[in-house]
Amino acid sequence: MTAPGAEEGVRGQDPVRARADVRHGERRLHPVTPLRRAWAPVAVLIGWAVHDPDQAQRQLTRLTATTLLVAVAVFVPAAALYGFLTWWFTHFAVTDAELRIRTGLVFRRTAHIRLERIQAIDVGRPLLARVAGVAKLRIDVVGTDKKDELAFLGEGDARALRAELLARAAGFAPETAHEVGEAPARRLLRVPPGVLAGALALTGRTWGSLGAALVVLPLLWFATHSPVPVLAGGLPLLGAAAASSFGRYVAEYDWTVSESPDGLRIDHGLLDRTHETVPPGRVQTVRIVQPLLWRWVGSRRSGAAGGGGGGGWVRVELHVAGSSNSVLVPVAPRAVAEEVVARVLPGVRVPVESARPPRRAAWCAPVWWRGNGVAVTEAVFVTRRGLLRRKVTLVPHAKVQSVRLTQGPWKRLWRLADVHVDTGANKTVSARLRDAQEAAELMHGQAERSRTGRGTARPDRWMS
Amino acid sequence: METGSAGGGIAAAAGEPVWTGLPPGLLRMRRLLLVVWLGAAAVLLAVPAGLFAGPLWAASGLLPLAAAAWGWVLLGRNWRSWRYAERADDLLLSRGVLWRQETVVPYGRMQLVEVTSGPVERYFGLARVQLHTAAAATDAAIPGLDPAEAERLRDRLTELGEARSAGL
Numbered sequence: 128m129t130a131p132g133a134e135e136g137v138r139g140q141d142p143v144r145a146r147a148d149v150r151h152g153e154r155r156l157h158p159v160t161p162l163r164r165a166w167a168p169v170a171v172l173i174g175w176a177v178h179d180p181d182q183a184q185r186q187l188t189r190l191t192a193t194t195l196l197v198a199v200a201v202f203v204p205a206a207a208l209y210g211f212l213t214w215w216f217t218h219f220a221v222t223d224a225e226l227r228i229r230t231g232l233v234f235r236r237t238a239h240i241r242l243e244r245i246q247a248i249d250v251g252r253p254l255l256a257r258v259a260g261v262a263k264l265r266i267d268v269v270g271t272d273k274k275d276e277l278a279f280l281g282e283g284d285a286r287a288l289r290a291e292l293l294a295r296a297a298g299f300a301p302e303t304a305h306e307v308g309e310a311p312a313r314r315l316l317r318v319p320p321g322v323l324a325g326a327l328a329l330t331g332r333t334w335g336s337l338g339a340a341l342v343v344l345p346l347l348w349f350a351t352h353s354p355v356p357v358l359a360g361g362l363p364l365l366g367a368a369a370a371s372s373f374g375r376y377v378a379e380y381d382w383t384v385s386e387s388p389d390g391l392r393i394d395h396g397l398l399d400r401t402h403e404t405v406p407p408g409r410v411q412t413v414r415i416v417q418p419l420l421w422r423w424v425g426s427r428r429s430g431a432a433g434g435g436g437g438g439g440w441v442r443v444e445l446h447v448a449g450s451s452n453s454v455l456v457p458v459a460p461r462a463v464a465e466e467v468v469a470r471v472l473p474g475v476r477v478p479v480e481s482a483r484p485p486r487r488a489a490w491c492a493p494v495w496w497r498g499n500g501v502a503v504t505e506a507v508f509v510t511r512r513g514l515l516r517r518k519v520t521l522v523p524h525a526k527v528q529s530v531r532l533t534q535g536p537w538k539r540l541w542r543l544a545d546v547h548v549d550t551g552a553n554k555t556v557s558a559r560l561r562d563a564q565e566a567a568e569l570m571h572g573q574a575e576r577s578r579t580g581r582g583t584a585r586p587d588r589w590m591s
Numbered sequence: 592m593e594t595g596s597a598g599g600g601i602a603a604a605a606g607e608p609v610w611t612g613l614p615p616g617l618l619r620m621r622r623l624l625l626v627v628w629l630g631a632a633a634v635l636l637a638v639p640a641g642l643f644a645g646p647l648w649a650a651s652g653l654l655p656l657a658a659a660a661w662g663w664v665l666l667g668r669n670w671r672s673w674r675y676a677e678r679a680d681d682l683l684l685s686r687g688v689l690w691r692q693e694t695v696v697p698y699g700r701m702q703l704v705e706v707t708s709g710p711v712e713r714y715f716g717l718a719r720v721q722l723h724t725a726a727a728a729t730d731a732a733i734p735g736l737d738p739a740e741a742e743r744l745r746d747r748l749t750e751l752g753e754a755r756s757a758g759l
Contacts, residue, residue, distance in 0.1 A: 269725065448725065528700045528726035532693040539691070549726035567693075574681050574695035578755075 153220040153229075157261045157279045160217075161210030219277055221291060226266065228275060238275055240268055242296040246409050247450045250285050250402040257400065264288060267450035269551070289404065293389045296406065312385040312392050315467050318457055323379055326440055326458035327372055329420040336368035379457040386470055393455065403452055405445070410471050411526045411552035413455070414444040415464065415519040422517075443468060446552035472523055478502040481511045484560035487541050491560055501546075501558035501569070506580075508548055508573060510558045520556045522548055524573075524580030532570045534563065546570050608676035608683055617735025618670040620715040622663055629659035675733055680755070682722070682748065684731055696731050699755035700724045704748045706741045720744050 176183040209232075217230040226240040247267040256262060262285040263278035280288065290310070327333050344361045351357070380397035390406035421440040441464045443456040455471065456464050465477050481500030488496040500511035507521045527548050534544040544566035546558045561569060637652025668688045676683040684694040703723040712718065718741035722731040736744065 528724040529694060529696045529729040529731065531695075531729075532691075534691045536689045547728070549724070549728040551725035553727050555726070555728045570693065570695060574697060578680050578697045578699065 152222070153218045156214060156217055156219075156277060157281050157284070158214070159259050159261050160279050161207065161214045221288070221295065223295070226275075226292060228277070240266055240275060242292060244268055245292065245296050245406065246447045247406070247452065248289050248292060248404045249452065250289055250404075252282070252396075252400040252402075254398045261285075266292075267447065267452075269449040290389075293404065293406065297389065310387040310389040312387040314383060314385045315470060316382075316384045316456060316459060316463055318379070318382040318459065320380060322440075322458055323376060323382070325424070326421065326442075327376055329424065329440075330371075330418055331420070333368075333372040336364070336371050340364040340368050375457075379454070382457050384456060384467060391455075391471060393452075395457075405447055405450075409447045410445050411448055411522070411550040412446045412554050412556060413468055413471060413521045414446075415468070415477065415521075416442045416444065417461075417517045418442075419515040421458070438462075445471060446550070446554050448551040448553075450552075468521070472507065472521065475506050475521065475523070476504070477519065477521065478504055478509055481509060484543070485562050488543055488560035490541050491538055491543060496560055499559050501561065503569075503572070503576070508556065508576075510556050512557075512559070522550055522556050524576040526550050527573065527577035527580075530570050530573045530577070532566055534566075539563075546573070548573060608678050610674040610676050610683075610685075613670060613673045613733075613735045614737050614740070615670075616715055616717050616737070618666060620711065620717060620735070621666045621670070624711070625662045625666060626659055629655040629662070633659075670735075673734075677744075677747070682731070684733065694729070694731050696722055696724060696729060697755070698748065698751040701748060701752040704745045704752070706738075706745050708738065718742075720748075722748070 212232050213230075216232050217228070219226065219228045221227075224242055226242065228236075228238045228240070230236050230238075245266055246269060249265040249267075250262050251265060252262045256279055259279075260282050261279035262282045263276055264280060264285050266275045266277075268275065277285075277288075293310070340361065343364060344357055347357045347360050377397045378399070379395055382395040383393070385392040385394075390404055390409070393401075393403040393405075395401055417439060421442075424440050438461055440458050441456075441461050442454070442458055443464050444453045445455040446453060456467055459467070468477060469475055481502040484496050484499050488499070492499075495514055498512055498514035498517070502509040502511075507523050508527065509522075510520050512518045512520070528551055529549045531547040531549070532544055533547065538544060538560075542563045543560050544563045546561060546566050546569050548556045548558075550556065558566075558569065633652040633655040636655060637649045640651050641649030665688075669686075672688050672691075673686045675685070680699075681695050681697045684696075686692055701722055702725055705721045705723070706718050707721060708718040712735075716738060717735050718738040719732060719734045720736060720741050722729070724731075733741075733744070
């Protein structure tokens with residue numbers, strides 16, 4: 128909204144200088160970037176070799192030294208040229224209201240990202256990039272499938288740019304946005320490596336995939352007595368097992384959540400470090416998940432402190448529109464996690480009690496009906512789901528986009544209905560198996576609350 | 592916001608929302624399409640069967656006709672179940688006979704209101720109003736409206752949406 132006006136003002140002074148300013152403001156990515164792009168042809172070759180090993184073998188045997196040399200002489204410069212050109216043609220600039228990215232060698236693409244619409248900013252540092260001292264910046268905006276990414280920037284540049292984007296998005300004047308720098312952060316929580324390892328060891332999925340690999344592989348071996356199917360079946364299984372245990376450990380290692388005026392900061396990763404920032408008021412839903420085995424862990428120590436629904440460990444997820452990151456806290460004692468939730472959604476306390484469906488709901492969902500529940504506080508709509516793996520979902524009233532009530536024939540017979548609350552992060556939160564009358568009241572009440580709840584929400588430019 | 596609270600007062604005073612049903616055009620179109628397609632199916636089934644398998648087999652043409660009669664009733668029930676209400680602060684939509692669904696969309700959450708009309712719908716003088724919010728799960732659409740009514744609704748919803756607009 129301020130962008131055209133501000134630009135107009137600049138242009139009004141001196142058109143030539145203004146254009147020079149824009150040119151001057153345009154920046155290129157870090158010169159290391161072409162190397163990353165140069166991987167593409169090599170990756171294609173490797174992919175082909177893996178996809179069709181026999182053919183690759185035959186081609187390799189036919190290869191002589193000369194053809195190899197020629198191939199190298201053609202491929203390497205071509206890859207280097209491609210990498211160099213894509214780097215050369217990628218520019219970005221920060222204006223008062225927008226981040227502009229111009230890219231594309233053949234198909235030009237210009238993205239203008241409105242700063243106040245930024246939902247989250249991540250600084251990612253994959254292992255190789257850490258060695259090279261560079262980082263990539265990923266910007267989450269609503270409604271784009273393709274994530275806008277600036278890869279790679281110098282590490283210092285990436286941090287500075289992130290701070291500048293957030294400062295401008297927060298409503299600081301452009302002249303001061305440079306100097307504002309990184310907002311001070313206050314650490315809320317850090318997950319110790321031992322707790323993380325324990326949490327993963329107590330997750331069913333870790334053992335499930337490992338167990339599957341251990342059972343299926345010998346079976347395959349006995350059935351076929353040839354190593355090919357064992358390898359073909361075993362590698363994906365082992366891969367899945369490793370990803371769900373070791374991979375998660377590596378990704379969630381040293382998980383730190385801090386709070387700053389810029390919003391929430393999440394730092395994590397052992398090899399690939401990631402630094403996420405979620406500006407205030409962007410969180411659409413928060414989900415607290417408690418797998419079965421986490422329920423009794425550490426309850427002696429933290430159970431007394433954690434009043435809300437017993438002790439144990441929980442995992443907290445949050446959903447931001449247009450962002451794929453969802454984990455807020457991989458594992459923490461319930462009391463600590465609820466404290467973090469209270470920071471994310473200011474003034475929200477996770478309700479202890481939730482209303483169960485009426486007893487006749489057992490006709491629609493035997494046994495499991497007990498796991499459902501709904502509660503409404505003045506700030507959030509809360510649903511509970513699951514008997515073994517308990518999930519509590521919180522939606523701030525201000526984030527509700529629409530409310531729906533659905534009722535099938537069987538549920539009508541038992542005078543039950545479901546209420547669905549749709550949020551902007553493409554998550555639908557459902558209160559299942561409510562009494563039909565209550566559901567109708569809940570729906571209309573929720574529509575009313577979500578409409579009035581908006582008045583208390585923070586502005587998009589949270590510092591202005 | 593003050594308009595919103597004032598409107599809420601009116602809605603509360605009015606109590607029950609004022610429902611609007613769909614104009615009969617949609618029902619007419621759907622029934623005509625049903626009869627045309629299933630009538631054609633009946634002919635295509637009955638004539639070859641009667642010619643090649645004996646006159647008794649021509650009775651198989653009754654099957655699509657029975658389906659058409661059943662569909663005639665179903666379409667009528669479905670059409671009657673559709674209704675909407677413009678309240679002070681939100682749009683109410685209700686539909687479905689066996690699987691009932693009721694949707695509330697606050698005006699402030701509407702991101703986009705579109706009026707669409709396919710070739711068949713245009714022939715019958717019908718238009719469809721589709722509401723989009725930031726949530727993709729919101730499936731709020733009113734089919735089979737009179738084009739003038741659809742445009743009026745679109746303009747009114749857009750106007751109300753702008754007045755009560757809110758970010759994400």
